[in-house]
Amino acid sequence: MDQEKFDEEFKKLWEESPLSHSDDEKEASWEQFYAQTFTEKKRKRKPWYLYAAASVAIFVLIGTGLYFSGKPSAENVVLAENVIENTTSTIKYVVLPDSSKVELRPNAKIIYGNDFALNRKIQMDGEVYFKVKKDKQHPFQVFCNETTTTVLGTSFTVKESENEEITVELFxxxxxxxxxxxxxxxxxxxxxxxxxxxQTASVSEFSRFVDFDNESLSAVSHYIEENYGYKVALPKENQDQKITIRINRKEDLKTILQLLSEMYNLNFEINEDLKQITFQ
Incomplete structure (x- = not known):
């Protein structure tokens, strides 16, 4: 699709705003969004956002959302802007204008308009976890490649693979x-x-939990390092102690640390500068 055709199609998508917006408001919002987002520099980059046309629609019937990773450290929380990309090696936490919460995996990207609270449309690339604030009047839509996920309030992950396969996991x-x-x-x-x-769709099961069955405590610390980005230092005498525990894949890190400290009568300290957790 050439740039002019894409601009026309994306503007049509943008104009699917709630009835509360007047035509003048839509036009003004579009012009501001276009000017800030689709600069000449961005147009020369990989057009990841060219897949706005929806061939898959996903609609929520019921939803509450209980599995967002609680309270991340303050420096990892940012008030969302129009374009957000995670260029770090750890998860980036974002609070959207409608109070929905997002976790961007490394190399993930999201983009949305200035009137997002009333027109909740997001383009994304990579792997992103969403905990959507419920709002029946303003459905939340995520566009990724050829798929559209439309929700009212729930907890899910959308992932685009290198071969453009889309996976939606419902928590x-x-x-x-x-x-x-x-x-x-x-x-x-x-x-x-x-x-x-x-052009093939399928449904299968996945585990929302990680089980440790009579494994060493060091195995749990390794899981924390891989999934939360913090190095874990355990006392030598505790490293080989056995543990049986089930952890929600979207559990708050501090909840896990507090549980371990109570089980083994340990204290822990989090060094945000070094991204390190020390038990003693």
């Missing part, structure tokens, strides 16, 4: 999946994932 709520041109519908329950690639 909480209920979503209905539709593929353009097909009459079949897929209703997901928590713990199920929807995969779409090569």
């Amino acid at each position: 909480e709520g209920s979503v209905q999946m539709n593929v353009k041109g097909q009459n079949q519908k897929w209703i997901l329950k928590p713990g199920e994932k929807f995969t779409y690639g090569n």
Whole structure:
């Protein structure tokens, strides 16, 4: 799709605003968004946002959202701007204008308009976890490649692979999946994932939890290092102690640390500058 055609199509998508917006407000919002976002420099980059056309629509039936990773450290929380990209090696936490919460994995990107609180549309690239604030009047839409996820309030992850396969994992709520041109519908329950690639859709199970069954405490510390980006230092006498525990994949880090400290009568200290946790 050439740039002029894409501009026309994306503007049509943008103008699908709530009825509360006048035509003048839509036009002004679009002009400001376009000027700030689609600069000449950005147009020369990989056009990851060119996949706005929706061939898969996902609609929430019920949703609450319980699995966002609680209270990340203050320096990792940012008030969302129009374009946010995670160029770090750890998870980036974002609070959107509507109070929805987002976790961007390394190399992930999101983009949205200035009137997001009333027109909740997001373009994304990479792997992003969403905990959506419920708002029946303003559905939350995530565009990734050829898929559209439309929700009212739930907890889910959207991931785009290098071969443009899209995976949606549902942690909480209920979503209905539709593929353009097909009459079949897929209703997901928590713990199920929807995969779409090569014009083929499927539903399978995934584990929302990580189980440690009589494993060493050092195995848990390694899990924390890989998934939260903090190095963990354990007393030598505790490293080989056995533990059986189930951890929610989206659990708050401090909740895990407090549980471990109580189980083994340890204290812990978090050094945010060094990204290190020390038990003693």
